[in-house]
Every structure is written in C-alpha cells, then in structure tokens.
Amino acid sequence: MKCRVCEIKSPGQQAGAGNLVICEILRIPIEESILNESKGIDQKKLHQVARLGGNWYCRVDETNLFEAEKPNIRLVIWIDALPENIHNSNMLSGSNLGSLANLHEMPSIDPAFQEERLKNIFQYYSAEPEEMEKELHIYAKFLLDQGKVQDAWQVLLS
Numbered sequence: 577m578k579c580r581v582c583e584i585k586s587p588g589q590q591a592g593a594g595n596l597v598i599c600e601i602l603r604i605p606i607e608e609s610i611l612n613e614s615k616g617i618d619q620k621k622l623h624q625v626a627r628l629g630g631n632w633y634c635r636v637d638e639t640n641l642f643e644a645e646k647p648n649i650r651l652v653i654w655i656d657a658l659p660e661n662i663h664n665s666n667m668l669s670g671s672n673l674g675s676l677a678n679l680h681e682m683p684s685i686d687p688a689f690q691e692e693r694l695k696n697i698f699q700y701y702s703a704e705p706e707e708m709e710k711e712l713h714i715y716a717k718f719l720l721d722q723g724k725v726q727d728a729w730q731v732l733l734s
Contacts, residue, residue, distance in 0.1 A: 577601050577602075577603070577604050578601070578602045578603040578604075578605075579599035579600060579601050579602060580599060580600045580602055581597060581598075581599050582598045582599055582600055583597075583598040584596070584597050584598070585598070609621070610622060619641055620637075620638050620641065622636070623635075623636070623637065624636040644671065644674075644675070653676075653677045653678075653679050653680075653681070653682055654677050655673050655674065655676075655677045657677070657682075658673065658676060658677055659732075661709065662676065662713075662732055665713045666710075666713075667710060667713035667714050667716075667717050668713055668716065668717055668720070669717070671720075672716075672717055672720045672721075672728075675720050675725050675728075676720070676725065676728065676729065676732075678725075679725070679729075683726065683729040683730075683733065684733070685730070685733045685734070686730055689727075689730040689734075691727070691730075691731070693715060694712075694715070694730075694731055694734060697711045697712060697715065698734075712731055712732060712734065713732070715731050716728040716729075716731045716732050719731060
C-alpha cells in the first residue's frame with residue numbers, strides 16, 4: 577500500500593513496545609488474479625499472514641476464514657440489552673452475542689416454530705432447569721455458527 581504517514585505514537589519505552597504508525601492510504605495496487613467475478617477481493621486467494629502476540633503468527637487460509645455480517649447502521653438491541661441469562665451465558669461466544677444483538681428489536685416467541693431437537697431437549701432435561709438452559713445455549717450456539725440467528729432466538733426464548 578502506498579501511504580502517507582499522519583502520526584507516529586510510541587506506546588512505551590520497554591522492549592517490544594514498538595510504535596503505532598497511523599497512515600492515510602493513497603493507493604493499493606491489486607493483482608487482478610485475486611479478484612472475484614464482482615471485481616472484489618477474493619479473501620481465499622490472498623494467503624495472508626496474521627501477526628499474533630510474542631513470536632506467534634497465523635497463516636490465513638480457507639480453513640480458518642469465516643464471514644460475519646457487518647453491523648446494522650440502524651439502532652440495534654445491543655449486547656447489554658440482551659436478557660441476563662443470554663448475556664451471561666458460558667456457552668455463547670462474544671461473536672454469538674453480537675449476532676443476537678444485531679437486530680433492530682427484541683424478537684418474540686413464534687408459536688409456529690417447531691423443531692425436533694428442541695422438543696428432545698425439553699423432554700430429556702425437564703427435571704433439571706440448569707442443564708436444560710445449558711443445552712439450549714449449546715443448541716443456539718450451533719444455530720448461530722450456521723448463521724441461523726432467528727432460529728437461535730426461538731431456541732433461547734423457548
């Protein structure tokens with residue numbers, strides 16, 4: 577990338593502190609072979625390396641790429657407004673909570689939502705409410721990881 581340096585910040589003087597260089601990108605030369613049919617960058621063709629902490633790096637390839645919807649530009653629920661049992665879940669990741677909170681309004685229970693796995697959870701764990709909630713959150717996580725946000729909400733609201 578061709579850049580113009582705007583500012584250099586030093587976060588500290590200790591070994592490894594480095595510098596934060598803030599730049600304005602002026603030009604990005606892009607090889608056409610990494611473009612997709614829409615002339616956008618095909619992330620699977622980049623073969624990037626990510627810098628982690630210490631001496632650790634990560635090779636970015638198709639096996640560890642995933643997509644997440646961009647945040648809505650309209651007001652959303654926000655994670656802090658999620659029901660407490662969902663917000664404090666030990667099963668749902670921050671990404672899962674973000675997906676649940678990225679709606680314009682809190683969903684309501686859909687009586688038409690019928691799902692076999694959900695019925696099995698209720699039947700098997702009916703005598704153990706804490707275990708039932710854990711299983712519901714595990715199932716919701718599975719659905720969220722598949723991008724099925726509305727279904728996950730129905731599971732969590734059940």
